[in-house]
Amino acid sequence: MIVVFFCVVFKGIIALSANSPTEIKVSLGSGSTIVLNCSFEKETGERVSRITWTKKQETEDTFITIISYYQSYVVYHDLDMKNRSNSISFTDSSPSAILNISEVQCKDDGQYQCIVGYMNSNGIEIGTKTETSVYIPVAAEIPVDFSLQPHIHLQENNTVNFTCLANAGHPEGKVIIWRQTGIADAREKLGESPLVDEKTENCITNAQLTISYNISKYDDGAFFGCTAQNKFTPEDSVPSRIIGPLNIFYGPSNLSIEISPQIHSFYVGDRIRLTCSSEGNPRPTFQWTFNFTKIAEGEKYYLSDQDTTLEFNTDNITDSGYYGCFASNSFNGNLYNSNDTIKLIVQDSSTVRTSCVNIKCSSIEKCTTKDNIAICSVDLWKIVAFLFISCSLVLGTTTAILWRYLKLRNPRTILDEIIRDGENRNYETLSNGTTARNVEERNYESLSNVMTDTYSSIDERALRDGEGAHYESLGSGETHTYSSIQPTVLIHMET
Known part of the structure; x- marks a missing residue:
């Protein structure tokens, strides 16, 4: 029987609440028990009419009723459940319905629902529910089989099949095939089997996966x-079965030639070392060539490091040419090879400086070619320019310092003309140590608004009446000091 309740919620009405365990874990065996306890809390005026435990079907998204509870009695809808369980119904004093399942079997795991049907204070039938997930954990085991086909003479670009079979335990058992380049490296997942939830008697999950x-x-x-x-x-304790490390054959690759010293133009008498490197499995063998002719170890050439290094002295400019490295290996009846070449130029030491491109001159030299020989000579114009710039910098810096020093130390020697309201003054400018005619000496300490003029003598012609000023007669050698001259005074000093 499939029971469906429709819930109607009215605004402003506090509905009855139901509670049950969210998750239950239990092991297999006759001594294990699953306790499904559905309790409720009701408000004033509410009345519970029935409580039902249902279980979700394995193949469909529907729930089947197992047992129904009424006040003081229960009704089983599953005969097997009745034979290995006992139940306690709810009452007004005990608001819970309990189902105790003994002799736990693998089929007992899954999703359960408790549905509480009740009548609210308005006399309307309402249903509310709560869910409980029951798990029966069964440990996964080491895969019984993990194979690779083909498994011998593997070489680059082969396509192989990995197959894995294992009891993945319960619930949601699965197998994963992965790759790892080193013991300490992370595992790269290559494939994963679908989740298996088949219910066998002992909850064994046979998971299988094959990938190419x-x-x-x-x-x-x-x-x-x-x-x-x-x-x-x-x-941290996932059971696994491992194959490896694999031995993969592949031909020479990433071949390169290094030269020491790291230049391409040499002089007669220089010693040169060439080193060849290449990946490959099995390890490649190496052969050197000069202008595409094989080089054999002898008085001129020296081979080392399993023929990966070639050393020789340049005896003549005829040592210029193409030096090649040839790497090869073989497996599964086939030969594989790779090669590379490098060009070297050997020059006669007597004519090596034939171009300014091949030599470097200093910052005050220039390169010139004479009789097909490049020569570095001193450039006078570079020296002159350098000296001129240096002297200019020194002279400019010295001038600036001297000007600032004199500005701070020298007194003012020029008389400023100051004209205030009603004033008209003409002063003869006297430099330091100057003596005017009629043996008149004048020292001007200051020409500001508060002026002090010192006169050694004043001619009588400079004394006039009727202009609002009065001057005493000065005798020979007398000196008067005036702190200011009134605006109405006009003084003309004749020279």
């Missing part, structure tokens, strides 16, 4: 593994 994989040279030395796990498998 394209082998590359970067898989040489890598590990591949299969892991079985489920919802409750600890991350």
Whole structure:
């Protein structure tokens, strides 16, 4: 019987609430028990009519009624559940419905719902529900099989199949195939099986996965593994089966030639060292060539490091040319190779300085070519320009310092003309130590609004009456000091 309740909620009405455990974990066995307890809290005027426990079907998204509770009695809808469980119905004094399931079986796990049907204070039938998930954890086991086909003579670009079979435990068992380049490196997931939730008697989940994989040279030395796990498998103890490290054959690749010293133009008598490197499995063998002719170790050429290094002294400019490295290996009946060349130029030491491109001159020299020989000579114009700029900087700096020094130390020697209301003054400018005619000496200390004029003598012609000023007669050698001259005074000093 499938029971569906429709809930009607009215604004302003406090509805009855139902509660049950959110999650229950239980193990298999006759001594295990699942306790489903559905309780409720009702408001004044509400009356519970029925409580129902339902369970979700494994293949459909619907719930089937297991048991119905009424006040003081229960009705079972599942005969097997009736034979291995007991129940306690609700009453006014005990607002809960309890279902105790004993002899726990794998089929008992899943999602349960408790539905409480009641009548509210307005006499309207309403239903509310709560859910409980029951889990029966079963540990995952090490995969019983993890294979690679083909598994021998693997080489780059081969396509292989990985197959894994394991009891992944319960619930949500699955297997994962992964790749790891090193023991300490992170695992790269290559494939994952669908979740398996088939209910067997002992909750064994047989998970299986097969994937195809394209082998590359970067898989040489890598590990591949299969892991079985489920919802409750600890991350730090996942059971796995591992294959590897794999031995992957591949031809020479990433070949390069290094030269020492790191230049391409040499002089007769220089010693040159060439080093060749290449990846490959099995390890490549190396052969050197000069102008595409094989080089054999002898008096001139020295080979070392399993023929990866070539050393020789340049005896003549005929040592110029193309030096090549040839790397090769073979596997599965096939030969693989790779090569590269480098061009070297050997020059006669007597004619090596034939171009300014090949030599470097200092900052005060210039390069010139004479008789097909490049020569560095002193450039006089560069020296003159350098000296001129240096002297200009020194002279400019000295002038600025001297001007500032004199400005602070020298007194003012020029008489400023100051004209105030009604004043008209003409002063003869006297430099330091100057003596005017008629043996008149004048020292001007200041020509500001408060002026002080010192006269050694004043001619009688400078004394006039009727202008609002009075001057005493000065005798020979007498000196008077005036702190100011009134605006009505006009003084003309004749020279």
